[in-house]
Amino acid sequence: MRSMIIILLAMLLNMNSHAQPKIIPEPVSMVVQNGTLPLGNNVIWATDIKNTASLSLAKTQLEADFKKTVVANGGTRISLSLFKKPDNTIGNEGYLLVIDKEGIHISANKENGLFYGLQTVRQLLVAPSVPFLTIRDYPTVGWRGMMLDVARHFFTKAEVMRYIDEIAAYKFNVLHLHLTDDGGWRIEIKSYPKLTEVGAWAVEKYGYYGEFSAAEPGAKYNYGGFYTQQDIKDLVQYAKAHFVDILPEIDIPGHSMAAVVAYPELSGTKEAATYKVYSGEKGFMDWTDHGIVAKYDNTLNPAKPEVYTFLNKVFEEVAGLFPFGYIHVGGDECAKNYWQKDPNITSLMQKEKLKNYEEVQAYFEKKVEAIIISKGKKLIGWDELLEGGVAPNATIMSWRGEKGGIEAANLKHQVVMTPNNYVYIDYVQGNKYLESKVYETLRMKKVYAFNPVPAGVDPQYVLGGQANLWTEQVYNFSKVEYMTWPRGLAVAECLWSPASKKDWPNFVEKVEQHMRLMDRDTVSYAPSMYEPDVTLQSGLCTFVPEVDGLEMHYSVDNSFPDIKSLVYKQPFALPEDAVMLRIVSYKNGKQVGRIVSIPVAELKKS
Structure with a gap:
């Protein structure tokens, strides 16, 4: 009976698939020929390539998918090979996939190309046979990112690993972890143990984050968690096997309440010693036409030498844990009303001839960049880094629309495009009466219109693009998946596929098939497009x-x-x-x- 159900599911998934397989992201070139290759559930590997961690992982995943969807006994031959003479058209991440009567053949210049070819094969396993075809494929941009905010709500190492599985299957290659914020510090720093002993824990509350009632006296601050340094090493190794780099973010100088609570001397405000980790209470910040006004000072103080001593040690440990060449330093939404009444900052402004508080933050960011460079890394931060004078070598992540990215590229700074109006996947994705209350709506069709290289921008300065999932209203991992998929499929296609290959009606048909694959793999997703x-x-x-x-x-x-x-x-x-x-x-x-x-x-x- 179970076999019959699987066969019927496969037949349903396979409707018209031999006419044009439903691959996401859409390949650069796909030619379907007459004929099909029957699939047997036993994979026979043919390769002389050393079985690295990445290839071993990809093979294991593919074999598991065969067992889930292929019921016919017999063997399916899959050959893997690296080109002896490089194919310059497909670059380091591209691949050539050929299916014929002999089996499935994947060739590439590099191992990550083989990995991506195997991800494409996994998507073809929706029927008892696959069509003869030739796919030549490679990405449009190099940085294909997904950001997960683990600071507002904590997600376990196992959950982050599952997220890596899911995004790598659609050829994302950067996982940006937002590790610190007002609501929690999520990474062990041995030089400053209170960051996780104190800063990783808030009060457990449910409802709408940002509108909670104040924590009562004696409330338990035991909701949260953090990653040990061994956890981070495990995550980095796991991501590496998926050809995913992990970008760590330590959000400073604003969004730093968790650090200030742990070490009040980092603040310029005497009352900081009485502060608690932010649990989502109402009134923490006021958003006005003139900027951000903080009720509590959640900033690191740019005038205090001990702040830079702190950051030097923090970034030394962070740099040692993450091999990726970048460290994200945040820089967004820094409330400056407490700086305005701090005599030490007034003295700093006079000494350094700083005309306004945006230049104070720019002074801070330039000192931070020097620290980051001393650790052998490059600084990347949100587009607020452009205000007051950008640090000399900073890479800009443009979130307030495309404007910041365009400005940065015109200044010859590298850019990662992550505009909120296209790729903020914490926004409401469907009919608002079915979704958690969020201040903006972002339908998948709008996501699909994202172009990581805006018109008029020199592409050499655009590293790529990224979607961001902030988790104020995301309390569990099932909701993480629900907010990511299927909009993440649209992002994947925007970052990998040529614009000329994008077609909304065809994409919708593909999403419908991939929803069935997600059902098979128990991945949560939103049916909001309906x-x-x-x-x-x-x-x-x-x-x-x-x-x-x-x-x-x-x-x-x-x-x-x-x-x-x-x-x-x-x-x-x-x-x-x-x-x-x-x-x-x-x-x-x-x-x-x-x-x-x-x-x-x-x-x-x-």
């Missing part, structure tokens, strides 16, 4: 779907709609006393969307 937005204008209710081909059923009589309910065909007027509008989407007679329940009073207000 759930329309709803607007009410001039008394008429309009459903705005993200994808084509949906049949949207609705009810206004407090019932739960199904395929027999009213079908949306055009904008309509809501009944005068209706209190609840509910919508559910079908495709080809099958329910694909969740039921969206919208209070009519809320709809009228919005």
Whole structure:
């Protein structure tokens, strides 16, 4: 019975797949020929390449996928080879994949090309056979990143390893770990043990982070965690086997409450000795038209020599743990209202002839860059580093739209594009009545329009791009996956595939197949693309779907709609006393969307 279910699933997944396999990210070139290769569940490897950790991992993953999806007995021959004469068109990460009657053949210039070729083969395992084809493939940009915020909410080493598995399968090659923030310090620093003894722990609260009530006197600060240095070494080694570099971020001088609580002398504020790690309480920061006003001083003080002694030791240990050539120093959203009343900072400004507090931060960043360089690393930070005068060799990660990246590239600084309006995957991804409350919405279709090299920018200064997952409203790893997928698929295609190969309707079909693969592998994902937005204008209710081909059923009589309910065909007027509008989407007679329940009073207000 189980075998029959697997066969039926494979047949479902395989509809029209021999016409054009549904690969994400879309390959540079794919030619499908007549004929198919029957698959047997026993993989026969043919290669004389040394079995490194990366190849061993990729082989093990592929063999596991064969066992999940291929039920026919027999062997499938897979050969791996490195070109004796380099193929300059595919570079270090590209590969050539050929499937013919003899089996599956992957060739590359480097081992990581073989690894990516094997990831493509894993996506083909949706049927008892695969088509004869030739794929020549290589990435558009070199930096293909995903950021995971482990500071607001902590995720275990095992969960981060699973995340590495998932992003590497779609050819991401950088995992940016946001390791420190007001809500937690997540990396063991042996020179400063209180950073994790004290700074890694907050009060456990649930609801909307940033709107919690104040912690009561005597509340237990036991929610959180941290990575030991051995944990970090394990993560780095695991990522390396997936050809993923880990970028560590120590966010300074703002967002530093966890460090200030552990070592109050890093602050210029006397009250710092009474501070606690931020647990998401309301009123921690005020966002105004004139900038950020902090209720508590969550900054490292640029005028104190002991701050630079602290950072020198911290970055020495961080540099020793992470082989990647960059260290991220944050630099974003630094509230300066406490600096404005600090006489030591006033003296510093007079001594260094600093005209404003943006130049004070720039002074700080330049001293930090010298520390980073002394550890053999390059400094990278958020686009606020451009304010007040950018550090000489800084790489800029542009998050406030594309403007900062364009400005940095024009100044001949290297750039990683990560604009919030395209790749902030903590934003609401579907109908807002089904999602956690976040201040912005980012549908997958908008993500798919991301171009890591903006028009008019010299591509030589753009290292690549990255999506960012901030976790204020993400409390567990299942939600991490849910927020990442399927939008992460869109990011992967934007970073790897040529713009000319991108096609939204085709991409949607591919996503539908990959959702089935995620079901197979128990990866959580959001079906939000099937759930329309709803607007009410001039008394008429309009459903705005993200994808084509949906049949949207609705009810206004407090019932739960199904395929027999009213079908949306055009904008309509809501009944005068209706209190609840509910919508559910079908495709080809099958329910694909969740039921969206919208209070009519809320709809009228919005």
